[in-house]
Amino acid sequence: MAVFSSYGLSTWHSRPAIVALLAVVLIYFIVNSIRYRRQFKHFLCQAKPPHSLLLGNIPALVKTSMSLPLDIHPHILFTTIQKEYNLPDAFVVDMWPISRFPQLVVTDPVAMKHFTQKQYLPKHIFIHNFVGHIIGPNSMLTTEDEAWKRSRSLFNPGFANAHLMTLVGAIVDDTLVFCEKLGEFADRQELCLLEEEATRLTIDIIGRVVLDANLNSQRTENELVTLFRRAISWTPSFNELNPFNHWNPIRMIVTRVLARRMDAYLGRVIDARIAAHDPSSGTTQTRRKPAIDLAIDEYLDQQQTKPSSSSSTPFTAQTFKREAIDNMKTFIFAGHDTTSSSICYVYHLLSRHPKCLARVRAEHDTLFGSDPLQAADKIRQQPHLLNQLPYTLAIIKETLRLFPPADPARQGMKGATLPPSPSHPHPIPTEPYLVLFNIHGMHHSATHYPSPETFSPVRFLPPSQRDDPSCPQGDVEISPDAWRPFERAPRACIGQDLAMIELRVIMVLTLRLFDIEAAYEEWDREQERKGKGKSGGGGGVNTVNGERAYQMLIASAKPAAQMPARVRRRKV
Numbered sequence: 133m134a135v136f137s138s139y140g141l142s143t144w145h146s147r148p149a150i151v152a153l154l155a156v157v158l159i160y161f162i163v164n165s166i167r168y169r170r171q172f173k174h175f176l177c178q179a180k181p182p183h184s185l186l187l188g189n190i191p192a193l194v195k196t197s198m199s200l201p202l203d204i205h206p207h208i209l210f211t212t213i214q215k216e217y218n219l220p221d222a223f224v225v226d227m228w229p230i231s232r233f234p235q236l237v238v239t240d241p242v243a244m245k246h247f248t249q250k251q252y253l254p255k256h257i258f259i260h261n262f263v264g265h266i267i268g269p270n271s272m273l274t275t276e277d278e279a280w281k282r283s284r285s286l287f288n289p290g291f292a293n294a295h296l297m298t299l300v301g302a303i304v305d306d307t308l309v310f311c312e313k314l315g316e317f318a319d320r321q322e323l324c325l326l327e328e329e330a331t332r333l334t335i336d337i338i339g340r341v342v343l344d345a346n347l348n349s350q351r352t353e354n355e356l357v358t359l360f361r362r363a364i365s366w367t368p369s370f371n372e373l374n375p376f377n378h379w380n381p382i383r384m385i386v387t388r389v390l391a392r393r394m395d396a397y398l399g400r401v402i403d404a405r406i407a408a409h410d411p412s413s414g415t416t417q418t419r420r421k422p423a424i425d426l427a428i429d430e431y432l433d434q435q436q437t438k439p440s441s442s443s444s445t446p447f448t449a450q451t452f453k454r455e456a457i458d459n460m461k462t463f464i465f466a467g468h469d470t471t472s473s474s475i476c477y478v479y480h481l482l483s484r485h486p487k488c489l490a491r492v493r494a495e496h497d498t499l500f501g502s503d504p505l506q507a508a509d510k511i512r513q514q515p516h517l518l519n520q521l522p523y524t525l526a527i528i529k530e531t532l533r534l535f536p537p538a539d540p541a542r543q544g545m546k547g548a549t550l551p552p553s554p555s556h557p558h559p560i561p562t563e564p565y566l567v568l569f570n571i572h573g574m575h576h577s578a579t580h581y582p583s584p585e586t587f588s589p590v591r592f593l594p595p596s597q598r599d600d601p602s603c604p605q606g607d608v609e610i611s612p613d614a615w616r617p618f619e620r621a622p623r624a625c626i627g628q629d630l631a632m633i634e635l636r637v638i639m640v641l642t643l644r645l646f647d648i649e650a651a652y653e654e655w656d657r658e659q660e661r662k663g664k665g666k667s668g669g670g671g672g673v674n675t676v677n678g679e680r681a682y683q684m685l686i687a688s689a690k691p692a693a694q695m696p697a698r699v700r701r702r703k704v
Contacts, residue, residue: 161229162186168228178236178560180224181217188226192217201673201692203369205683207539207572208676210237214573220555221577224565233258236544236565239573241580241613243550247567248621251549253542255623256566263687265387266363266465268395268458272626273466282447283455284626286430287463290342290423293629298420300515302340303634304508306333307641309350314646318699323651323658326479327694330472332357337634338467342460343401344422356397360464363390367687398457402428423463427456467627469688470537470617471634476695477535478527478639479648480681481587488527488589493644495523504644504704511637518636526592528635532617533575534587537689540619542567571616572683580614582606585677647700652680655696 165186181192196213197204214223214237221240228234233256238244247253260274267273272283289295310333317324332350335357339347349357366387368380405424409432421429431452482489499517500507511517544562552559576584581591583604590598591605598605618625625631642648656674674692676682683689 165228178224179220179222179556180226181213181219183226188228189224190227190230193225193227199673200676201682201684203684203692204676205572205685205689207536207570207689208683210568210570211573211576212676214239214570221553221574221579222550222556222560233566234564236550236560236562236567237570237573238550238567239570239577240553240555241574241611241616242553244569244574244616245613245620246551247542247548247562247569248619248623251545251547253545253548253562253567256541256543258541258566263367263465265366265391266360266687267462268391270455270458271462272459273462279455283459284622285434286427286452286455287423287459287626289430290421290426291626291630293633295421295426296341296630296633297515299341299422300518300633300637301512302420303337303637304511304641306336306340306350307638308508309333309336310638311641311645313350314642314648314699315701318646318701323654324697324699325694326476326648326650326697327472327691330475331468333638334468334471334634335360335464337471338464340422341630342423342463342467344405344420344425345401356394356464359390359394359397360461363387363394364465364687366390369685394461395457398460399453402453402456402460424456424460427459463627465687466625467630469690470625470627471631471638473535473537473683473688473690474528474531474631475635475638476691476697477531477681478635479697480650480691480695481531481534482527482643483647483649485587488587489643492523492527492639495521496640496644500640504641507640507644511640518633518640521636521640522593522597523589524636524639525632526589527639528632529592529615530587530589533581533615534585535683535689535691536571536575536617538617539571540569540623542569569616569619574614574616580611582608644704645702647702649698649700650681651696651698652693654698655693 181189181196183189184191193209193213196216197209200209200212210225213219213225222236222238222243225235225237238247254276255274260269264274270279270283272280272287275283310329313329314324317329329350335349336347339345339349339356347354347357366383368383402424405422406428409425409428431447434447482492496504496507499520500510542562544565544567546563548562550556550560550562574580578584581604586604588600588603588605590600590603591610595607595609598607613620618628618631674680681691681695684692
């Protein structure tokens with residue numbers, strides 16, 4: 133009895149302390165909210181969703197997100213917000229205390245060009261905070277100034293279109309393994325997680341192009357691939373509201389261990405490639421060189437013509453190795469994601485538009501012959517035939533318009549202002565904002581693309597070749613700055629030519645052999661049968677504008693649920 137009395141007395145006396153602590157926390161939150169919003173009082177005169185002095189735009193964002201799947205990509209949320217509240221092509225989003233970065237969301241191509249070519253804004257630290265555990269601190273994705281220029285000059289030769297054409301045979305070889313796997317799914321009549329299979333294909337291609345390594349991840353497990361994908365799985369969710377999950381100490385420990393192991397693996401590869409450059413090694417140099425070999429060539433040439441002492445930062449062999457490792461990780465990360473997700477959406481969109489599918493198959497028949505089994509040899513022998521596929525290229529561009537892979541984040545700077553436009557007649561200061569180029573919002577804007585939700589590849593053909601009277605684009609030219617899935621200007625994606633080559637090879641070698649159709653209804657029924665509930669990130673909604681294959685964010689944009697699909701062989 134004494135024990136219980138003592139416990140009750142202790143609990144009773146502790147209640148005032150708990151109440152006092154909660155009161156202090158609440159007062160701290162209110163005071164800091166007011167201080168934060170006074171600091172950024174110019175919020176009040178900028179276009180934005182409905183705003184609360186205490187919670188900023190969070191209530192409006194929550195209200196809009198209730199009509200969307202919980203696991204959607206943030207750029208879909210921003211696009212939906214912009215349309216729901218009829219916001220201009222530049223608007224503010226204030227999510228404090230969930231996020232300490234106030235955002236200026238931009239969907240104006242003129243402004244994007246301005247901030248990449250005239251008043252350059254550097255990459256935002258948020259990018260490193262989000263994917264730094266995957267790509268490392270020396271990645272050209274996040275570095276600036278001298279470090280970025282040095283990395284770009286080293287790796288540009290390995291991603292030049294002319295050089296990539298010498299590697300098309302290797303891309304064909306890996307794609308033929310992909311064809312075999314699709315055939316196996318068709319023969320077993322088994323549901324295929326298409327994004328998973330496409331990811332393994334594109335990782336194998338990147339391994340050959342960048343490292344000259346046969347990772348063979350389509351058929352076996354590879355140490356580097358396993359480490360890499362585990363690192364991606366530990367990426368925090370942008371939509372996660374619990375701040376403690378973002379600072380999970382277990383995540384920090386695990387990602388550091390994974391990073392060290394990836395660095396060690398790639399370090400051994402680079403050491404071996406450098407040793408092969410030693411004339412005394414007896415290694416025979418081949419015409420087909422991976423990106424790392426060309427980077428080593430460039431590094432050795434720079435050491436001879438530009439001694440490290442002439443640079444503000446000595447470019448030692450150790451510095452080169454560190455930068456090479458982080459950029460190898462960047463190429464694997466960025467390179468495999470864009471292509472794997474995009475080819476999934478190509479299959480998905482063509483299965484819904486049989487006339488477009490018939491037309492692209494006819495284009496392939498005309499150029500490569502009616503027997504699709506002969507196409508691989510023809511591509512190996514004449515890789516430049518891939519440049520003679522205008523409708524195939526138009527499909528890729530329209531797919532990337534509807535499902536862009538990424539949205540650049542820039543750091544607002546003092547003195548850098550968003551120039552006036554018809555939708556916002558006054559300049560907008562960019563400091564202290566995270567300036568988000570919402571590519572998805574721009575690509576889905578009727579201002580730049582009439583009937584923006586309509587899949588119409590012919591809109592990317594020259595106006596004189598738009599032979600489809602239903603094309604919503606009419607005779608209107610598409611501004612180059614309004615289509616930017618790979619960004620533009622000097623910071624454009626170094627691997628965009630590789631991605632376009634990969635996609636054309638994969639389409640030529642698969643579209644005439646298989647019918648591929650997303651099977652979300654079947655997948656959802658199976659998940660409910662297993663007691664996993666309705667898909668969509670745990671909410672009650674699992675479509676966006678009727679589209680089940682919406683984009684979600686797992687380090688980068690990916691199709692929901694890895695796009696479950698049915699694969700069927702065609703008679704050829």
